[in-house]
Amino acid sequence: MITLSGLNDKQREAADTIEGPVLILAGAGSGKTRTLTYRIAHMVDNLHIPSKNILAVSFTNKAAKEMKERVHGLLGRSRSKGLTLATFHSLGLRILKKEIEHLGYHKNFSIYDTNDQLAILREGLKRYHDEKSFKREQIQTIIGKLKNAGITPDEYADSEFFDDEDPYCHATNYLYDYYQDKLKFYNAIDFDDILLLTVRLFDKKPELAQSYSEKFKYIMIDEYQDTNSLQFDLIVHLTKMHNNLCVVGDDDQAIYSFRGADITNILSFESHFPGAKVVKLEQNYRSVSPILELANEVIKENKNRREKTLWSNKKTDKKPLLWKMADSDHEAQVVVEDIVQHQRKGKHLGDIAILYRSNTQILPFEEQLRISQIPYTIIGGQKFYEKKEVKDLIAYLSVIKNKADQLSLRRILNVPNRGIGMKTLEKFIEESEDTEVDLFSAMKNNSALAESRQGKIDVFTTLITKFIDVFNENTLSEGISKLVEDIKYIEYIDKQYDSVKQAERRRNDIFQFIDSAKRFEEFFKDGATLTNFLEKLLLQDSQDPRDKEDEDDDVRTNEVTLMTLHSSKGLEFDTVYLVGLEEELLPHKRSLQEGNVAEERRLCYVGITRAQRKLVMTYCKERKIYGNNVTRHKSRFINDLDKSGFFVEQDRESFGHLGSEEEIKEYKSNFFSGLMGLLNEDAQDKEED
DNA sequence: TCGTCCGGCGTTTTT
DNA sequence: CGCCGGACGA
Numbered sequence: 121m122i123t124l125s126g127l128n129d130k131q132r133e134a135a136d137t138i139e140g141p142v143l144i145l146a147g148a149g150s151g152k153t154r155t156l157t158y159r160i161a162h163m164v165d166n167l168h169i170p171s172k173n174i175l176a177v178s179f180t181n182k183a184a185k186e187m188k189e190r191v192h193g194l195l196g197r198s199r200s201k202g203l204t205l206a207t208f209h210s211l212g213l214r215i216l217k218k219e220i221e222h223l224g225y226h227k228n229f230s231i232y233d234t235n236d237q238l239a240i241l242r243e244g245l246k247r248y249h250d251e252k253s254f255k256r257e258q259i260q261t262i263i264g265k266l267k268n269a270g271i272t273p274d275e276y277a278d279s280e281f282f283d284d285e286d287p288y289c290h291a292t293n294y295l296y297d298y299y300q301d302k303l304k305f306y307n308a309i310d311f312d313d314i315l316l317l318t319v320r321l322f323d324k325k326p327e328l329a330q331s332y333s334e335k336f337k338y339i340m341i342d343e344y345q346d347t348n349s350l351q352f353d354l355i356v357h358l359t360k361m362h363n364n365l366c367v368v369g370d371d372d373q374a375i376y377s378f379r380g381a382d383i384t385n386i387l388s389f390e391s392h393f394p395g396a397k398v399v400k401l402e403q404n405y406r407s408v409s410p411i412l413e414l415a416n417e418v419i420k421e422n423k424n425r426r427e428k429t430l431w432s433n434k435k436t437d438k439k440p441l442l443w444k445m446a447d448s449d450h451e452a453q454v455v456v457e458d459i460v461q462h463q464r465k466g467k468h469l470g471d472i473a474i475l476y477r478s479n480t481q482i483l484p485f486e487e488q489l490r491i492s493q494i495p496y497t498i499i500g501g502q503k504f505y506e507k508k509e510v511k512d513l514i515a516y517l518s519v520i521k522n523k524a525d526q527l528s529l530r531r532i533l534n535v536p537n538r539g540i541g542m543k544t545l546e547k548f549i550e551e552s553e554d555t556e557v558d559l560f561s562a563m564k565n566n567s568a569l570a571e572s573r574q575g576k577i578d579v580f581t582t583l584i585t586k587f588i589d590v591f592n593e594n595t596l597s598e599g600i601s602k603l604v605e606d607i608k609y610i611e612y613i614d615k616q617y618d619s620v621k622q623a624e625r626r627r628n629d630i631f632q633f634i635d636s637a638k639r640f641e642e643f644f645k646d647g648a649t650l651t652n653f654l655e656k657l658l659l660q661d662s663q664d665p666r667d668k669e670d671e672d673d674d675v676r677t678n679e680v681t682l683m684t685l686h687s688s689k690g691l692e693f694d695t696v697y698l699v700g701l702e703e704e705l706l707p708h709k710r711s712l713q714e715g716n717v718a719e720e721r722r723l724c725y726v727g728i729t730r731a732q733r734k735l736v737m738t739y740c741k742e743r744k745i746y747g748n749n750v751t752r753h754k755s756r757f758i759n760d761l762d763k764s765g766f767f768v769e770q771d772r773e774s775f776g777h778l779g780s781e782e783e784i785k786e787y788k789s790n791f792f793s794g795l796m797g798l799l800n801e802d803a804q805d806k807e808e809d
Numbered sequence: 810t811c812g813t814c815c816g817g818c819g820t821t822t823t824t
Numbered sequence: 825c826g827c828c829g830g831a832c833g834a
Contacts, residue, residue: 180823209824311824478820659824686821708820747825
């Protein structure tokens with residue numbers, strides 16, 4: 121028997137309302153995950169709802185995993201068996217893997233990421249007249265928006281999105297069609313397609329939608345403020361048979377509109393689902409009250425939001441601080457100096473985060489942290505699978521799985537060097553397009569080339585064919601090891617880089633890749649197929665620390681965390697430095713141009729509400745932008761409340777954080793000796809090379 | 810087929 | 825200022 125007595129009244133109400141539509145408006149730090157997990161446990165344990173009828177959807181793997189673990193904690197493994205806790209994309213993919221043939225794709229389809237998308241668009245642009253005046257990134261964005269609006273290439277020209285006067289629309293009209301055609305030909309789908317095709321499948325086969333809706337009788341959606349219209353359509357399909365939909369979210373934390381998230385989904389929930397019950401969670405268990413008061417004050421300027429006022433039992437006299445800095449180097453110095461003080465007092469570095477609007481702000485902080493020898497970790501950035509070596513190997517695996525995957529095939533055709541160049545490739549592509557046979561088969565058929573050159577191609581096609589068997593007969597990691605050996609990939613890497621260190625790092629990536637395959641096998645046993653592995657790699661999020669895979673957990677947690685405001689959503693830290701609170705940075709220049717200041721304000725709100733006890737905000741008088749110094753102004757988000765007493769402003773210019781001349785001198789000399797130490801280290805690095 | 814030089818561009822990015 | 829991508833030459 122699960123008791124809900126540990127929840128507060130509102131949380132309990134939310135966890136105990138099971139039938140019909142429910143909207144839980146969960147303010148930052150209000151115990152949303154706790155409420156959701158108790159709700160699930162309550163349904164299974166007390167109400168005896170079969171776990172297989174429950175579906176909970178979140179946005180990230182991390183959130184899904186956390187929810188899974190916490191439900192396990194409440195129910196134990198055996199009783200939580202059968203629950204479906206997924207992300208939108210993993211759910212869609214699960215459905216497509218069974219049903220995609222209804223849409224004319226083969227079951228061994230590949231999944232393409234942003235880079236793959238751009239590669240196709242590049243070629244499309246080459247065929248389009250006046251190619252130079254269009255940027256493929258922009259076209260890609262538009263196509264993404266069209267997909268998320270559910271508009272097909274055929275429909276585009278007649279849609280509201282098409283403007284006959286706009287040359288971009290004409291280019292998009294051509295390219296969208298071209299792009300979708302290629303995907304189909306390569307038997308590939310992109311991230312947006314995962315949702316789009318699932319919805320389309322349900323549109324086309326209502327009886328299928330119905331059967332899924334009957335299976336998932338109780339549905340919960342986390343971070344509902346970030347859903348887009350496709351996800352909404354999917355939810356409508358899945359709830360059609362019962363209307364048992366519980367969504368959780370906070371409109372004040374909607375920060376992904378640039379990815380198509382539609383805040384009206386949460387704002388208009390009651391009109392989309394009549395009879396909905398709305399529960400507000402406003403008690404915050406995370407932050408001390410001065411931080412919440414500031415947060416409330418900042419966000420209340422936004423119009424068109426659901427009124428919420430967070431409150432906390434945690435009282436303190438200490439107000440949030442606002443530090444005025446000279447420039448970005450100074451900003452980093454002062455912040456890191458403050459962190460050093462923390463460390464001296466024995467505070468745990470894992471409780472500290474530096475949050476910023478844009479990745480361009482990282483550099484000075486990284487420098488200062490290194491000089492002061494403070495361990496740190498940067499969240500986000502390059503994903504593991506985006507490293508060149510890993511991508512090469514993934515491309516091999518992709519082709520072995522799906523021979524029609526032309527993009528992957530082209531990536532590896534001459535990697536390592538097989539003496540097959542563009543000329544040869546082009547001939548075969550032409551052949552492939554003319555005969556509507558996939559590129560691999562065209563190469564195997566050997567009709568485009570003279571005998572003499574065909575030899576090199578045969579080596580390649582034989583290799584791939586051979587490895588289809590190798591992967592059938594061996595485990596995943598064995599297969600990959602054999603592949604690396606067979607193509608002499610390590611030797612190839614060593615040749616590519618003259619720096620020993622670089623080659624070493626690349627080699628390491630490869631071994632790490634094989635290791636990750638091993639771990640995958642250990643975890644999934646018989647489920648560790650090539651297909652599942654590739655899927656996991658592509659859908660895995662980038663919220664793991666960069667380059668830190670090998671370290672122990674306790675080492676890892678005693679590090680200062682650096683990340684963007686976007687990445688920080690859902691997390692909390694004892695101490696938060698919210699840096700660069702300047703006009704044109706937060707709010708960002710581009711958002712100002714586009715007139716989306718409300719979202720920037722929410723971003724600021726998210727940053728403030730990450731802090732549990734200590735919040736320090738900073739801005740600079742001057743900042744280097746693309747090489748030149750530019751005068752900066754305090755962000756409107758705090759400037760508006762200047763004299764209101766919600767925070768204390770301190771001038772930290774000219775080493776103002778230190779007392780006497782003596783101290784300043786000492787600080788500077790420490791700073792420079794730190795710098796020299798670094799230079800020496802670099803020199804040593806070079807010697808090793 | 811590969812390396813080098815020049816020009817343009819520069820936000821966030823759960824999958 | 826620094827990175828990336830395209831163009832062009834050896």
